[in-house]
Amino acid sequence: MAPPDSARAENAPAPRQLAFYTLVVVAFLAASSVPTPLYPLYQANWQFSTPMLTLAFALYMFTLLLALLTTGKLSEYLGRRPVILLGLGIETAAMLCFLVAQDLGILLLARALQGLATGIATSALGAAIIDTDHQRGPILASVAPLVGMGLGALGSGLLVDVAPYPMRLGFLLMTGIFVWQLIGLRGTRESVAPRSGALVSLKPTAxxxxxxxxxxxxxxxxxxxxxxxxxxxxxxxxxxxxxxxxxxxxxxxxxxxxxxxxxxxxxxxxxxxxxxxxxxxxxxxxxxxxxxxxxxxxxxxxxxxxxxxxxxxxxxxxxxxxxxxxxxxxxxxxxxxxxxxxxxxxxxxxxxxxxxxxxxxxxxxxxxxxxxxxxxxxxxxxxxxxxxxxxxxxxx
Missing domain, CATH: 1.20.1250.20 (MFS general substrate transporter like domains)
Known part of the structure; x- marks a missing residue:
């Protein structure tokens, strides 16, 4: 009989968990830059103006910021894994929106969902990385987003030029990665004991x-x-x-x-x-x-x-x-x-x-x-x- 999730989590090696959380951060930020090389294609196919193009980017940032301000401390109350799970679920939904998008409206919805997912997961992932390794965690949490952003943009640009379905394939690949990470999250160890006060923590403080x-x-x-x-x-x-x-x-x-x-x-x-x-x-x-x-x-x-x-x-x-x-x-x-x-x-x-x-x-x-x-x-x-x-x- 297979051991329960909790037993597997307790036996999970810390280096493997550190690598997993770091790869999740890389994936989130890679997905955020996948649309960047596609913007000229979207604009040519759907005939929208340059201000609308930058609105798609700004909407991602605004929803990300809103999520960070409201859910930034949520993992201190619910635990890291549930918050990361929520972020991965919404991010997967965003990838599916990109996959079926036929006009600017769905593109804006996808970017808004993506910003929300990234904002929800960012603080919990950063904290989980540092919880797992206090020495290497902070530098990995700083470098991983930049690496992800760069790889996502480069990979997307390459797929647009050499692969079929240029406006879909990158998001299909990212959907597969996020589904794999949703499954892989079961093997991680929780580092925070749940406690009351989650709703109060949603109040923005700056x-x-x-x-x-x-x-x-x-x-x-x-x-x-x-x-x-x-x-x-x-x-x-x-x-x-x-x-x-x-x-x-x-x-x-x-x-x-x-x-x-x-x-x-x-x-x-x-x-x-x-x-x-x-x-x-x-x-x-x-x-x-x-x-x-x-x-x-x-x-x-x-x-x-x-x-x-x-x-x-x-x-x-x-x-x-x-x-x-x-x-x-x-x-x-x-x-x-x-x-x-x-x-x-x-x-x-x-x-x-x-x-x-x-x-x-x-x-x-x-x-x-x-x-x-x-x-x-x-x-x-x-x-x-x-x-x-x-x-x-x-x-x-």
Whole structure:
């Protein structure tokens, strides 16, 4: 007779559980970037405007943020596994919506469900990874999302170019992966004992403690600049790559997002043992340098220069959020870290979604190239502001 779930969970090796949870994070973020190379196809087939294209991305971010703010602490009360199970279930439903989508309305529904699922699962998965391994967990929780985002965009772009059913196949594969993970979740060990208070925990709490505010104001421009660049690359990036290269291929757009994300992950990994001030200074230097090269690529219609710029900006993209988090989180008094983390998430996801949404409408009004110059200048200005703030006063 097969042993019960609880017995199997107790015998589950920690390295295997750590790998499983890390792969679930990679899958969630890979799925989030699978639609990115498909946006030009959706736009051509369904005849909707560029603002609607960026709305699809922004809707994902808004629902993700809403879920994070309301369910971010839910796994502390229900346990990690039930919350991850809920997120995986909704994510699978989102993949099925993508599979059957025939118009913009279903696409928007799929993106909203996907944001909701990712927001529900993100906090529980991050906590489960750290519960499983206190030493390797934090760095894996930081690197896995960037790796997933890059692989999802690159894989989707490749499938669009070389495989049949370009608007469906990627989501079919992701559906299979999520079903496998739903089954695999049964073999994991629960690390939190359920307790009462789950409904009360759904009340959003977001506050910056007074001792944190001066440092928060100095370092947050680096975080905003990083997420703004990430949001732009995931929404309008493939359209930009297509215009600059002049080539009808989805792979270049996917490669651009992949390059930014994987270089961001590499930056987080290489900088993980550096001082916070060093991370922020390097991030605030590489980000404006990389974006300047991106703008040069747009100006000269050079796809090589464009990709080079994203590659240089990548470590700044990854380091901006990590540096800001490491600078402010230790300053929060006991009991206020969760609300401060909520503020950081609010700022980050709004920084990714709002500029991308504004850029979508600006593209309609002024054209893609002037919009890219404007957004690029905005990111450069914020990164230089962070560089000035961190260089003026020591950040531990």
């Amino acid at each position: 506050r910056i403690p007074v001792p944190v505010r001066p440092t928060f104001l100095r370092v947050i421009p680096a975080c905003i600049a990083s997420w703004s660049l990430g949001g732009f690359s995931l929404s309008l990036g493939p359209v930009l790559a297509k215009q600059v290269s002049g080539i009808e291929t989805a792979l270049i757009g996917g490669a651009m997002v992949c390059l930014l994300s994987l270089m961001g992950a590499a930056g987080v990994w290489r900088l993980r043992r550096k001082e916070t001030r060093h991370i922020l200074l390097l991030s605030s230097t590489l980000l404006p340098l990389g974006v300047s090269i991106v703008l040069l690529g747009v100006m000269t219609d050079s796809i090589v220069t464009l990709l080079l710029g994203f590659g240089i900006a990548g470590p700044g993209f990854g380091g901006g959020f990590m540096g800001a988090m490491r600078a402010i989180m230790p300053l929060a008094p006991d009991g206020e870290r969760a609300s401060l983390m909520a503020v950081l998430y609010v700022v980050s996801y709004l920084s990714a979604s709002l500029p991308a949404l504004v850029a979508g409408f600006a593209t309609q009004q002024f054209g893609l190239e002037p919009t890219v110059y404007g957004l690029g200048g905005y990111v450069i200005l914020l990164a230089l502001l962070a560089l000035w703030g961190v260089s003026r006063q020591r950040v531990e």
